[in-house]
Amino acid sequence: MKLTLSKKRVHIIVAVLLFLCMIGTRVYDLNGAGGMFDEHNYLRLAVNTYEGVTKQDWSYDRWVMFKEHPAVGKYVHALFFAPFISEMSEHERRITIAGGMRPYRVSGEVYNQGRYSSVLLAGLTVVFVYLFCVYFFSQSTGILASLILILLPNFVQFHKTVSLDAPTSFFFTAGAVLFAFAIKHDTKKWWVWLGIVSGLALATKFNLGLLFVFYLILYLLVWKGPAMVKEKKLKWHWGLFSVPFIALLVLYLTWPFLWPAPIDRMMFSVGHWEGGPGIEPWFGTMEEQGPKLHYFLVYFLFSTPLLILLLWLASLHRVWKKRTFWYYFVLLWFLTPFLWSFMGQKTDGMRYLTMIYPPLAILAALGLRHVCKIPKRVLYGGAVLLVYLLALNVWMHPYQLDYYNILVGGPRGVQEGNKLEFGWFGEGKKEAVEWINEHAPPNVNVGAKWDPQHDFGGWRQDITAFDLVGVPFEGDPTFVMMNHRYKQYVEANDKQLIDLRSYRLVYSIKAGNGDIGWIYQKV
Structure with missing residues (x-):
């Protein structure tokens, strides 16, 4: 499709507006949920990477830190943290890398x-x-697919934390889109760019190796495979088959850890993924999730807004009815990441599969067009859908990560029934601290039974706060703050519990209609 100059300008303007809209929804109340699980580790990695690059230290000891992930994501974080890191003393950097630095700001603000x-x-x-x-x-x-993606509640929080979740969805999307253009134009330039971007993806997180599986599946099932079967002749596409070699070169060049012994150290790194996942809630019990092939499917069905699920089903009918190349392309783009279900490392809900949401948004938009048929109905239907998604965001804010749909009882059903992960990333600590700061009388003690334990800061000066997880203690604090994750994972094996019979509940930290944390006051 050749665009005229005026149409190009329109598309540029719309793309910029969508970009700004996405940025705005993420920047708004950026630290609303407070510090999240693993953000402290990504800060440690950023400082370590900054030190390695600025001092040109390419040693094993420097780059073995969190060896399970390659370097590109670490470079990105180090670049954005650079102004903060540059103000640190050498001692502060060493302490931070070692994991010993205590936050001195409001929980999460440092990130x-x-x-x-x-x-x-x-x-x-x-x-x-x-x-x-x-x-x-x-x-x-x-436009519709983009707005759906912007407002998907379970996709919002992945872009408001320091993690590899945003790079995962970005690089998979970039790889899929460049693959589409490479197929369309089929020139050397496009295949080289695809190889470079695919390499950057692989050099970010190893589950992005599913990109190459996507390329191969599309090649065999839709692009060249049918003709090969019909003609009974094997056809090689040297542009596509050069992509993995370019990608491996990019991986090697960007990751100093591999330089002295690429094969041995790659095996050492990949060996991390052979370990099974930890124990997680699963419909009333705590179980290991590794053997469950339906793990991600269950999370997808229960964490996706119901209207989006219905439009996704409608899009499947549209794909079947149309049966065109690009409909199959989007469907396979969506389905391929679910092959991670065959890996033993399944944990954190949809965190490993954030790359499904861009094609899901496209499928939902196609499903709406299929259901509504005529443009006027599509406009009205789209408006209703976007208002629905916006309402869900308002309801869940700032804890969109804990959204579950009505099929599993919503957030409350998941929390009370211990059905799936809820409040798993430690969110809500900032809100708890702020509530106590505002309502506590002068000079009180606060005890925290909160997991994870990092980012325990931001207290009023006259308040003395103690992290009481896993430590023996004497006396009864005036206030106790406790979260759902602590009750799920830690309480049963904690060294000393607090008898809440002498306390009354004064505040619940809500994610939708579910509780991710509670504050108790001594009676």
Whole structure:
């Protein structure tokens, strides 16, 4: 599809507006949920990477830290944290890398600079989605899919934390879209760019190796495979088959850990993924999730808004009815990440599969067009859908990560029935601290039974707060703050419990209609 200059300008303007809209929704109340699980580790990695690059230290001891993930994500975080790290003393950097630095700001605030990397990648992801839809479907589909992606509640929080979740969804999207353009134009330039971007993806997180599986599946099932079967002749596409070699070169060049002994150290790194996952809640019991092939399917069905699920089903009917190449392309883009179900490392809900949400948004947009048929109905239907998604965000804010749909009883049903992960990332600590700071009388003691234990700061000066997880203690604090994750994972083996019979509940930290934490006051 060749665009005129005026149409190009329109598409550029729309893409910029969508980019800004995505950025705005992520920057708004960026630290609303407070410090999240693993953010302290990503800060440690950023400081370590900054030290390695600025001092040109490519040694094993420097780069073996968190060897299970390659280096590109660490470079991104180090770049955004650079202003903060540059103000640290050498001692503070060493302490931070060792994991001993205590936060001195409001819980989570110290991570904001690194979070902007996730925000930026969110904006770029929605631009890729829009451009793909404009080129292969229509502008209206692109706008609708982009707005759906922006407002998907369970996708919002992944771009408001320092993690590899935003790079995962971005690089998979970038790889899929560049693959589409490489197929369309089939020139050396496009295949080289695809190899480079695929290499950056692989050099971010190993589960992005599913990109290459996607390329192969599409090649065999839709692109070249049917002709090969019909002609009974094997056909090689040297552009596509050069992509893995370019990608491996990018992986090697960007990761100093591999330089002296690439094969041995790659095996050492990948060996991390052979270990099974930890214990997680599963419909009333605590179980290991490794053997469950339906793990991600269950999380997808119960953490996706109901209207999006219905439109996804409608899109499957549209794909079957149309049976065109690009419909199959989007469907396989969505389905391929679920092959991770065959890996033993299954944990954290949909965190390993954040790359499904861009194609899901496209499928939902196609499903809406299929259901509504005529443009006027699509407009009204789209407006209703977007208001619905916006309402869910308002209801869950700032804990969209804990959204579950009505099929599993909503957030309350999951929390009270201990059905799936809820409040698993330690969110809510900031709200708990702020509530106690505002309502506690002067000079009181606060005891925290909260997991994870990091980011325990931001207290009023006259309040003495103690982290009481896993330690013996004497006396009764005036206030006790406790979260759902602590009760799930830690309480049964804690060294000393607090007898809550002498306390009354004064505040619940809500995610939708579920409780992720509680504050108790001594009677």
